[in-house]
Amino acid sequence: xxxxxxxxxxxxxxxxxxxxxxxxxxxxxxxxxxxxxxxxxxxxxxxxxxxxxxxxxxxxxxxxxxxxxxxxxxxxxxxxxxxxxxxxxxxxxxxxxxxxxxxxxxxxxxxxxxxxxxxxxxxxxxxxxxxxxxxxxxxxxxxxxxxxxxxxxxxxxxxxxxxxxxxxxxxxxxxxxxxxxxxxxxxxxxxxxxxxxxxxxxxxxxxxxxxxxxxxxxxxxxxxxxxxxxxxxxxxxxxxxxxxxxxxxxxxxxxxxxxxxxxxxxxxxxxxxxxxxxxxxx
Amino acid sequence: xxxxxxxxxxxxxxxxxxxxxxxxxxxxxxxxxxxxxxxxxxxxxxxxxxxxxxxxxxxxxxxxxxxxxxxxxxxxxxxxxxxxxxxxxxxxxxxxxxxxxxxxxxxxxxxxxxxxxxxxxxxxxxxxxxxxxxxxxxxxxxxxxxxxxxxxxxxxxxxxxxxxxxxxxxxxxxxxxxxxxxxxxxxxxxxxxxxxxxxxxxxxxxxxxxxxxxxxxxxxxxxxxxxxxxxxxxxxxxxxxxxxxxxxxxxxxxxxxxxxxxxxxxxxxxxxxxxxxxxxxxxxxxxxxxxxxxxxxxxxxxxxxxxxxxxxxxxxxxxxxxxxx
Amino acid sequence: xxxxxxxxxxxxxxxxxxxxxxxxxxxxxxxxxxxxxxxxxxxxxxxxxxxxxxxxxxxxxxxxxxxxxxxxxxxxxxxxxxxxxxxxxxxxxxxxxxxxxxxxxxxxxxxxxxxxxxxxxxxxxxxxxxxxxxxxxxxxxxxxxxxxxxxxxxxxxxxxxxxxxxxxxxxxxxxxxxxxxxxxxxxxxxxxxxxxxxxxxxxxxxxxxxxxxxxxxxxxxxxxxxxxxxxxxxxxxxxxxxxxxxxxxxxxxxxxxxxxxxxxxxxxxxxxxxxxxxxxxxxxxxxxxxxxxxxxxxxxxxxxxxxxxxxxxxxxxxxxxxxxxxxxxxxxxxxxxxx
Numbered sequence: 007x008x009x010x011x012x013x014x015x016x017x018x019x020x021x022x023x024x025x026x027x028x029x030x031x032x033x034x035x036x037x038x039x040x041x042x043x044x045x046x047x048x049x050x051x052x053x054x055x056x057x058x059x060x061x062x063x064x065x066x067x068x069x070x071x072x073x074x075x076x077x078x079x080x081x082x083x084x085x086x087x088x089x090x091x092x093x094x095x096x097x098x099x100x101x102x103x104x105x106x107x108x109x110x111x112x113x114x115x116x117x118x119x120x121x122x123x124x125x126x127x128x129x130x131x132x133x134x135x136x137x138x139x140x141x142x143x144x145x146x147x148x149x150x151x152x153x154x155x156x157x158x159x160x161x162x163x164x165x166x167x168x169x170x171x172x173x174x175x176x177x178x179x180x181x182x183x184x185x186x187x188x189x190x191x192x193x194x195x196x197x198x199x200x201x202x203x204x205x206x207x208x209x210x211x212x213x214x215x216x217x218x219x220x221x222x223x224x225x226x227x228x229x230x231x232x233x234x235x236x237x238x239x240x241x242x243x244x245x246x247x248x249x250x251x252x253x254x255x256x257x258x259x260x261x262x263x264x265x266x267x268x269x270x271x272x273x274x275x276x277x278x279x280x281x282x283x284x285x286x287x288x
Numbered sequence: 289x290x291x292x293x294x295x296x297x298x299x300x301x302x303x304x305x306x307x308x309x310x311x312x313x314x315x316x317x318x319x320x321x322x323x324x325x326x327x328x329x330x331x332x333x334x335x336x337x338x339x340x341x342x343x344x345x346x347x348x349x350x351x352x353x354x355x356x357x358x359x360x361x362x363x364x365x366x367x368x369x370x371x372x373x374x375x376x377x378x379x380x381x382x383x384x385x386x387x388x389x390x391x392x393x394x395x396x397x398x399x400x401x402x403x404x405x406x407x408x409x410x411x412x413x414x415x416x417x418x419x420x421x422x423x424x425x426x427x428x429x430x431x432x433x434x435x436x437x438x439x440x441x442x443x444x445x446x447x448x449x450x451x452x453x454x455x456x457x458x459x460x461x462x463x464x465x466x467x468x469x470x471x472x473x474x475x476x477x478x479x480x481x482x483x484x485x486x487x488x489x490x491x492x493x494x495x496x497x498x499x500x501x502x503x504x505x506x507x508x509x510x511x512x513x514x515x516x517x518x519x520x521x522x523x524x525x526x527x528x529x530x531x532x533x534x535x536x537x538x539x540x541x542x543x544x545x546x547x548x549x550x551x552x553x554x555x556x557x558x559x560x561x562x563x564x565x566x567x568x569x570x571x572x573x574x575x576x577x578x579x580x581x582x583x584x585x586x587x588x589x590x591x592x593x594x595x596x597x598x599x600x601x602x603x604x605x606x607x608x609x610x611x612x613x
Numbered sequence: 614x615x616x617x618x619x620x621x622x623x624x625x626x627x628x629x630x631x632x633x634x635x636x637x638x639x640x641x642x643x644x645x646x647x648x649x650x651x652x653x654x655x656x657x658x659x660x661x662x663x664x665x666x667x668x669x670x671x672x673x674x675x676x677x678x679x680x681x682x683x684x685x686x687x688x689x690x691x692x693x694x695x696x697x698x699x700x701x702x703x704x705x706x707x708x709x710x711x712x713x714x715x716x717x718x719x720x721x722x723x724x725x726x727x728x729x730x731x732x733x734x735x736x737x738x739x740x741x742x743x744x745x746x747x748x749x750x751x752x753x754x755x756x757x758x759x760x761x762x763x764x765x766x767x768x769x770x771x772x773x774x775x776x777x778x779x780x781x782x783x784x785x786x787x788x789x790x791x792x793x794x795x796x797x798x799x800x801x802x803x804x805x806x807x808x809x810x811x812x813x814x815x816x817x818x819x820x821x822x823x824x825x826x827x828x829x830x831x832x833x834x835x836x837x838x839x840x841x842x843x844x845x846x847x848x849x850x851x852x853x854x855x856x857x858x859x860x861x862x863x864x865x866x867x868x869x870x871x872x873x874x875x876x877x878x879x880x881x882x883x884x885x886x887x888x889x890x891x892x893x894x895x896x897x898x899x900x901x902x903x904x905x906x907x908x909x910x911x912x913x914x915x916x917x918x919x920x921x922x923x924x925x926x927x928x929x930x931x932x933x934x935x936x937x938x939x940x941x942x943x944x945x946x947x948x949x950x951x952x
Contacts, residue, residue, distance in 0.1 A: 014504050014507065015504055017504070017506060018504035018505050018506035018507065019506075021506040021510070022397075022401060022505060022506055022509075024393060025393040025394065025396045025397035025400075025401065026397050026401065026402075027393075028389075028390050028391075028393030028394040028396075028397060029393070029394035029397040029398055029402070029410055029480075031390060031394075032390065032391070032394045032410075032414055032417075032476055032477075032480060033410055033413050033414060035417075035473055035476070036413055036414065036416065036417045037413075039425075039428050039432075039473075040420075042428065042432060043424065043427070043428060061653070061657075062649075062650060062652075062653025062654045062656075062657055063649055063650045063653055063672075063816065063836075063839070064650050064835065064839040064931075065653075065654075090324075091324050091327055094320065094321045094323075094324035094325070095321065095324045095325040095327065095328055097321045098318075098321035098322055098324065098325040099325060101321070102317075102318045102321055102322065103325075107322075107325075108325075110329065111325045111326070111328050111329060114328050114329050114332040115328050116595070116599065117332060117592060117595070118328065118331065118332050118335075120530055120534075120591050120592065120595035121335070121534070121588060121591065121592075122533070122534025122535075122536065122561055122587055122588070122591055123534070123536065124534070124536045124561050124564050124565060124584065124587075125335075125339070125534075125584045125587060125588050126335070127568075128338075128339065128342075128564070128568070128580075128581055128584045129334070129335045129338050129339070131568075132338045132342055133334070133338065135686070139684070139685050139686050140641060140686040140687070141641075141686065152331055152335075155327070155328060155331070156328060159325070159328060183312075183313050183314050184314040184317065185313045185314050185316070185317035186313070188317070206419075209419060210419070212421075213419075213420070213421025213422070213423065213424070214421065214422075215421070215422065215423040215536070215537045216422070216536035216537055216561070216565055219565055219568070219569065220568045220569045223569075223671060224671050225669045225671075226653075226656070226669050226670060226671075227667050227669055230637075230639065234639055234641070234669075235641060235669060235671070240421060240423045240537075243423050243424070243427055244423050244426070244537060244540075244541070245816075247426065247427045247430055247431075247541065248430070248541060248812070248813055248814075248816065248817045248820055249814075249816035249817070249819070249820050250816060250819035250820040250822075250823045250836065250839075250840045250842075251816075251839065251840065252840075255431075258427055259427070262423075262424050262427045262428075265421060265423075265424065266420060266421070266424055269419055269420065269421060270416060270419065270420075273416060273419045274416070277412070359805070360805070361804075361805040362776065362801075362803040363799060363801040363803060363804055363805070434824075435824070438825070438826075458747075458767040458768075458769060459767070460769050460810055460825065461825055462810055462821070462825075544810040544811065545774035545810060545811025545812070545813070546806070546809065546810060546811055547805075556809075556810045556811070566774050566775055566811075566813055567774075567775055567776075569673055569677050569680075569681070570673055570674050570676040570677025570678075570680050570681075570775055570776050571676075571680065571776075572676050572679055572680045572683075572700070572776060572802075
C-alpha cells in the first residue's frame, strides 16, 4: 500500500472513531447530568417535600406541597384550554382545510411553536395579568395553553393525515357523513399518534418556567382557585437554586428530580404507545 | 344523514341557506373546527399586536437608536438593546461552535457506522435529552458547570490563550462561556436527531458509488454522503440556533446578569431572554417595562427569521429525499 | 384517552375542592428581600394569632414591591427605600410608610485562606465597586488589615441584578463617602454598576458569594449569619471600625429617632455617633391609605399592629434591630390613617 493510501486509511479510522466519540460524549452528558440530579434528588426528597408548605428563609424543613399542587392546577388549566382547541384545529387542517386558509393556519402554528416561551409570557401578562390586576394561575395556564395549541394542532394533523384515504372512502361509501367518518373512523385510527402528541405536548409545557415567572408568580401557600398567584415546581426550582441556603438547595434537587422524572416518564410512555401500535393497518 | 353526493355539492348561500347548511352535520363540524383553527391565527396576530403596542414608548423615544445603544440605565431612563443582542448572539454562537461539530459527528456515527440497534437506542436517549426542561439544565449548571468552568476550564484557557482579548480578564465562573456551554448541551439533541434523519435519507447509491471509486469509508461519508444531506444538516443547525436564541432559564442562572458588552468570554453578560426574566416583574415605570417588551419583540423577530430559514432547509431536504423510492 | 380523562377528572376535582375549601381572606404582598427572613417568620407566627387571613409575601426586591404596589397587583408592598415623591404622586390617596425593623448591610466576602474579619475603609469599598481596586492585596485593603495575608487574586464583585432597596441604601452610603461614586454612578435602586456580576435578591447575591472564591457582595446581616459566611467591619463617620450587630444598627437610628419626619422617609446611612454602624436602614411596609375590602383592611391593620408589638420581639433573634420606642408610638398613630 502506498504511503498516501495508508495515511488515507488512518485518517478514515481516526475520523470515524472521532464520530463514535462524539456520540458517546452526547449520551454520556445525558447520563452524567441526569444521574447527578437523581443522586442528589434521591438523597433530598422526603415525605415532607410532598406534604408540607415552604418555611421562612433560614429555617430548615418544609416542603413544596403548594408548588406540586400549583403546577397541577396550572397544567390542568392549560390542557383544558389547549388540548381541545389544538385537537379541533388539527382536525380542521387534516380534514376540512381549504388551500390558503389551511396554509395560513399551519404557518402561524409553526410560527407560534418557534416563539420563545418568555415572549408568550409577556403576551399572557398583557392580556390577563394587567386587566386582572395580579398574578394568577389563569394567566400562567393561558400562557402554557398558547404554547400547547400549535403543538397539539400540528401533531393531530400529522397523524390524521397519515390515515389512509381508503378508510375514509370505505366509511363514506357505507353512507356515513363526513363528520361521522372523522369521529368514528379516522380519529380512532389515529388515536395513538394523537394521544402521543398530546402527552408530549403536556410534558413539554410542564417544565416551562419562563412564562410563569410573571404570570402565575409564586405563593407561599396553596393557591385557592385560579385567580390567585400560584406556586409551581419549575419556578420554585429557580428560586431555590439561586439562593444561598443549603436546605433550599436540597429542596431544589428534590424538586428537579420530581419534575424530571415526571417529564421523562411522560416522554417514554408516549414513545412506547406510539411504537406499540402502528396507527393503521394497510 | 347526508350522502357523499350531498357532501361534494357546493353549499348554497344566503342567511336562510346558512341555517339549512348548519343542520347538515358536516357543515357544522367544518365551521366548528374552522373556528378553533382560526383561534391560532387570532392568537398569533394578537401576540404580534400586543408586543407592538406595548413597546411603543421606547420606539418613539429612541427610534432605531434602541437597537444600537449599548447603555442600559434604568436610573437615567436610557434603554439600549445592544448589550442583550450581543449577549444573545455570542452565547448562541458559542453554543453552535460546540454543538455543531459534536452533533454532526454523532449524527454521522449514528447513521453510518452504528448497527441499527445501537443507533436507535442512542437516538432514543439523546431525544430524551431534548425533553429535559430548561430550569433543570440551569440547576445542574449552577452546581456542576459553573465550578468546573471557574476552577478548571477557564483558568486553563486563560493560561493557554490569555493573550487574546477573548480569554482575558477576571474569571467568575458565571459568564458568556458558561452560558454558551450549557446552551450547547441543550442544542445538541436537536442537531443530532435532525442531522441523523437527513443522513439516513441519503440513498445508498451515493455511498456505494464513492466506495466503488476507491474512497475510504471516511472519504465516502464526508465527501459523498454528508454533502447530499447538507440541507437537512443546515436546517438542524438553524433550528438549534432558534432554540438557543430563545432559551431563558438555564442562561439566566449562569450568565452573570451584567447589562454591558465585554470582549472576554469569561465576563458576565446578559441575553434578551435573561433580562426579561430577571427584570420584568419589577420594572418601575412604563418606559422601563416597555423597553423590556421591545426587547421581547426583537427576540421574537429574530427567532421567526431563523425558524423560517430552518424550515425551508428541512422542507428542501425532505422533498429531495422523498423523490427517492 | 379514557385513562387520561380520569386523571384530568381527579385533578380537576382536587383543584375545585381547594378553591372551595379556603374561606380565608387572601392578601398578596411583595417587595424587599432584605427583611424576607423576618417577614417570613412574622407571617408564620401571625397566622397562628389570626388564622382567618392568609398573607402571601413574595420577596422580589424593593423595586418590584414598589412597582406592584403602584400597579395595584398586590395589597401592600415592602421596600427598604422610601418611595420617591414621583412614585407617591401616582396614587390617588397618599400611601403610608410603616418602618418594620432596622437592618444592616454588610460586606461579605469569600477569600480562600482568609477566615478573619477584614476591615473596610469607605475608600476601599467604593474603590472595589468602582472597579479601581481590582485585587485583594491592593495597598488600600492591605493597609487597613496589616495582620492578614491577602492573596493577589482578582476581586469578583457581586451586586444586585434587579431594582433593590438594598442597592439603594448601599449606593446612598457610597455616594456619601465617595464623591467619585456620587458623580459616576449615583444613588438608586438600580444603577449602572461599573463592574461585577448580578445576583437576584439578597438571596442571590449571598448565593453567588458563597460559592464563588474571591468574591465580595453586600447583603443584609441575617443572610450572612444564617449561611455562616464571613463579613467585614466598616469604618464609620466617627472613624471607628464596626461590625454590624444589634447595638451598632440600633445606634445608627438613635440620631434620627426623635426628629423622624411624619411620613418616616429617612436615610440613616453614615450616621454620626461612635457606635453607629454606617450602612444601616429602616425597611418599610407600603400600605395604602384606603383599603376597600373590609376583611382585608381588618387583617392588614391587625398585622401592622401585631408587627409593632409582638412582632418586634422576634427581631433580635434574627439579627434585626427592633424599632425605637418613639418610632413605634408614631406608627401606632399612623395606623388610624388607614381608612
